[in-house]
Amino acid sequence: MLSVLIPVYNYDITNLLQVLHKQCINAGIPFEIVVIDDKSDTFYVEKNKTVAAQLNFKFIKNEVNLGRTQSRKLLAQAALYDKLLFLDADVLPVTNDFIATYIKVINKAAVILGGIAYKTEPKEPNTVLRLKYGIEREAKSAQIRSLNPYGNILSANLLIDKHVFLENNFSGETNLYGLDIYFAYNLYIKQVTILHINNPVYHIGLESNEIFFQKSLNAVKSRKDILLHKKGIENINSLLKHYKKLKKYRLNALVAFGFKIVEPVLKRKILNSNPNLFYLDLYRLGYICSLKN
Numbered sequence: 001m002l003s004v005l006i007p008v009y010n011y012d013i014t015n016l017l018q019v020l021h022k023q024c025i026n027a028g029i030p031f032e033i034v035v036i037d038d039k040s041d042t043f044y045v046e047k048n049k050t051v052a053a054q055l056n057f058k059f060i061k062n063e064v065n066l067g068r069t070q071s072r073k074l075l076a077q078a079a080l081y082d083k084l085l086f087l088d089a090d091v092l093p094v095t096n097d098f099i100a101t102y103i104k105v106i107n108k109a110a111v112i113l114g115g116i117a118y119k120t121e122p123k124e125p126n127t128v129l130r131l132k133y134g135i136e137r138e139a140k141s142a143q144i145r146s147l148n149p150y151g152n153i154l155s156a157n158l159l160i161d162k163h164v165f166l167e168n169n170f171s172g173e174t175n176l177y178g179l180d181i182y183f184a185y186n187l188y189i190k191q192v193t194i195l196h197i198n199n200p201v202y203h204i205g206l207e208s209n210e211i212f213f214q215k216s217l218n219a220v221k222s223r224k225d226i227l228l229h230k231k232g233i234e235n236i237n238s239l240l241k242h243y244k245k246l247k248k249y250r251l252n253a254l255v256a257f258g259f260k261i262v263e264p265v266l267k268r269k270i271l272n273s274n275p276n277l278f279y280l281d282l283y284r285l286g287y288i289c290s291l292k293n
Contacts, residue, residue: 001030002103003079003162007071008089009038011205014051016092021055023099032080033057039065069170069179072155076165084165088156090205091116101199102159110192112159113152114199115142127206129213129275134203136277145196150188151236155180157201164192181223181237188236209271216280220288239281243288252289259286 004020006013017033024031035052037045039062052059060078062071068088076084083106085099094117095101105112118134138154145152168186170179187194207215223240227233234241246252263286269279 001081002032002083002085002099002106003081004031004033004085004087005072005075005079006033006035006087006089007038007068007075008035008040008044008048009065009068010040010044011089012044013048013089016087016089017048017051017055017057019093020087020099021057023093023096027100027103029099029103030081034060034075034078036060036062036071036075036078038062038067038071073166073169076162076169079162082162084160084162086155086158086160086165087201088203088205091156091201091203094200094202098199098201101197105195105197106159109195110161110164111153111187111194113145113154113194113196114157114159114201115140115145115196116154116156117200117202119202119204124206125273126208127212128273129209129270129280130206132275133212133277133280134206138203139200142196142198148236149194149196150184151238152196153180153184153187153194155183156203157199168192179222179226181219182226184236185227185230185233188232189230209275213267213271213280216284217287220284221291224288224291239284239288242285246285246289255286256289259283259290262286 002024004024006016013035020033024033033055035048035057037048037060045061049059058078060074072086085102102112102114116134116138118131118139120135123131140152168183168190170182220239223237227237228240234244243252246255263283266279266283269276270283
């Protein structure tokens, strides 16, 4: 009935696997849990592999680092069942009936999203940017997410039909960051049925401020390279919407010039103890204007 699929890289998923095993058993459903390790350090490979073996889960090991997108493709292809629940390695279900809640609605849509939540304490100075971004931009109720269903797709907690995932996942071999938007765009163009529900997971593996900032810029470049010329992309991504508007009025070069001047100031305001996400938005807009076409 349900294949729970988890890509992992250098992260201890012992707690997650134990929680999922207990909840799947309690739900009384046919299930499997499949883990794919994306060329982690030996410590994490052996630890996660041991726990998976103890719980009789399938464990796959990539011989080279493929990235999350390609690892998910391999997981979907290996899945026994037609209903796939993708979870990131650094999450934990918020409730004790997380699996049971999904089972109640499992046939109501091709794609079902439970949402993301964040624990606000304790606040580590080195991860405050990622935490603030998560709380303000990602931790939304199902009611709010449903107002723009395709623009609020986060694959860290995603229940989806197997064929729908394989038909819409990024097909390239490149290891890129930020491809949730590509996936969401494909679903949007095909008008695949989407259901947002309140069934969140805690995102606990927060990246450092510097790493998250750099990944955000990598995602900006990926979006410009892959999605800019896609018809209707502005309906699900605000950054590309604003960029296309600037380009339409030939203001992108002016913004790029201004960005070079204020870039150090913006960066300091982003990478401090109390980051303002408005400055991150300005930085990303200036950055995308500065990128070569």
